[in-house]
Amino acid sequence: MGLHAYLTLSALVFAIGLFGVLTRRNAIGILLGIELMLNAVNINLVAFSRFTGDLGGLVFSLFTISITVAEVALGLAIVIVIFRVRKTVEADRLDLLRG
Amino acid sequence: MRILVWLPLLVLGLPFASFLLLAVVPPLRRTGRGAGVISILAIAGAFLGALGVWTQGFRTESRWEWIPADGGPMATVGILVDPLSAAMLALITLVSLLVQVYSLDYLHDEPARGLGRYYAYHSLFAFSMLGLVLSPTFLQMFIFWELVGLCSYLLIGYWYDRPAAARAAVKAFWVTKLGDVGFVVGIVMLWGTTGTFDFTTLFAMARENQIPAEGLTLTLFLIYLGAVGKSAQFPLHVWLPDAMEGPTPVSALIHAATMVTAGVFLVTRAQPLFLLAPDVMGIIAAVGAFTALLAASMACVETDIKRVLAYSTVSQLGYMMTAAGLAAAAAGFFHLLTHGVFKALLFLGAGAVIHAVGTNDMFRMGGLGRAMPQTAIVFIVGTLALAGVPPLAGFFSKEAILAGVWQHGATTLFVILALTAFLTAFYMFRAVFLVFFGRAHAAGHPHDAPWLMRGPLWILAILTVAIGLRYAIGGHGDDAHPAPGWLAPFSVVLALSGIALAWAMYQRGAIEPAALSRALRPIDFMARRRYGLDALYGGLYQAFILGFSGLIGWIDRYFVDGILNVLSAWTLRGGDGLRRIQTGRAQDYLYGVAFGVLLVVVWFHWWAQ
């Protein structure tokens, strides 16, 4: 199995995640899409690490995973706060910044 | 020898120091009378110094570089003391001192704050006027020339909350400025052809015929225009009567004795140059004589006592200018000095009367001779001097002018001036009879002014008599123009007949004033309307200045503002359009991010390699 197979797989997962982020109405759904995209990034990092023999990729993906966990915790907390205030988690209606 | 320089500088510096002190130390200025005392002390010191300069009779020049340039300084400042400026120094400091003392009581109802301002202006004026007469160069003279104009503006508008005073101040400023434009253009043109502003150098060049004759007439005419504005010559005399809106002491100092004579002083000072341009001299003399007659005729129909004196001043300035224009500058200058003394006396006397009765209208005064005997006496002394009755000061100076005119062979001008002398005696005694004799109209109990006001009046009256006696005993100082023997009796007859006419009309009632008015209907009609000049200037002002500013205003409103409005409208519309991009939905922004990523990718793909 060559590097290309892993990178292609990762690109596919990334595109699927991007699609989810762009189309989901629910804020939690958007967060799920982001998780997918970050996951694709991790696949890339680990694959490069494996194929170049550099340990840095592994350490980086380790950091990515940890940061993702923090991001998810915070993101969901924000979603809950928004839900309390606006009584909705639909991203369409969260347009206070509209010009 | 150092004192030769330092004494005039001290005279110049004391009023300036006083002005600086009052200008930059507001608490001092707000004391009012305290400020007055400081200013008076300064001008008294200056007066003593000026007396020293004058009596020593020395002549000195000092210069300091002002604008250095390659090949010698382009401009210098300094002082030039000669008999001419020394005499002016004495006159200016004397009248300034007396007027400032007089003002302490005259304006004693003023708020302290305003009084401090008044004295600060006075100190500045004294400094400026002294600087003007001490100037050794045209450039320095012009600077002080403008400074006295500024002081005149400030003091005419002293009661700036009165619309009439504010208007008069602006009018005086504008009208004199009209002449000043000519003045500055003239001195620059003169500098262009000769390369110097310096009087001494210029006079030396004039003696040796080194000044190019080409264009000199125009140059000197332009310089003369400055004198026309400042000395209220026709056709720029209209500001002076209006300037009477200022406090009376100001009128006495600035608009009778000192500033308005600056034009005469200029022509006298630059006499060697003017002699090179006979045409300009002719104009100066003709305009002077015409002004004298015109102003005298207007004084005959005026009812405001201060305006009578103002027209009289214009008329006497015309006298001086005529003399200066006929190469009898010494006689003109002599008249300037004597006139300065007795016209200040008349103004201060009028001020005492106005102070007592609270009106300017002569027809509402009357019989004041009994109530204010001292004022009446000094006023009559001044009037006799102005009318030219011997042995008072005015007689000799006026006779000197008439002699000079006669010697020069200008018969027409002589006739005009003689007629003016007759009218002068008439209108002055008209004022005297209306104010001090006849039936009393004034309400209340008018009485002589307090001693601070009376003192200056008496000093000036005594001076008027003393100068006259000095010449009556010592003979004429001016030997260049020996008077023909019949001239003295002739002038006395003129003066007395004018007085007699006034007596017949306003005291005796033998001639009805209205009947005379009817007999001279056209002149009376025109004189009462000031020969339409004010209306003409008002119309021109409106037509040109207001029309022009209206045009500018239109361009500003519709053209300049239009461009800005279009620009701002476009900006607004553009912003409104761009606003719609901001939907506020995070996902829409994400499309932007995705497009950005694509752009970077495409760029890498095709261009980066």
Added chain:
Amino acid sequence: MIVETVGFAVVAVVLLASSLAVVLTKNLFHAVLYLAAALVSTAGIFLLLASPFLFAVQLLLYAGGVVTIVVFAIMLTERLVGERIAQTSRDIVNGAIVAAAVLVAVIGFLVQAPAMTPPATAVAEQTVAIGKALVGPFAVPLELLGLLLVAALLGAVYFARAED
């Protein structure tokens, strides 16, 4: 070799299928479960890439931690709103076009890149090596990560506190 190929194919298919399910399913709760499946299959990929340590981290943190938090969040919001949250999508065509464009762009890079073969042997004692790297050259980022986690913890507590 054949085992690895087959394993990759299976795991890849599961990963792609569950990822699609995450973004397409209507039921939010199901989406989270599909995400868990996707994360687990990613862990499988890590195993195929000879990274057992990351395999463990992925299972523990992602499949264990993240999925649990998300499930909590969904249940919390559904309890608050009192009804099951429908998971609808919008602008599907636009999203698909943009996502496809990004995909094409990335694939475009890939086809140009030279093929690489893995080194003969994987890093021995991988866990030990990672541990040494974390306290060695990556010590400062590790400390910063700790700081970030504390900040995130405080932030989450602040947001989620009871309203007063």
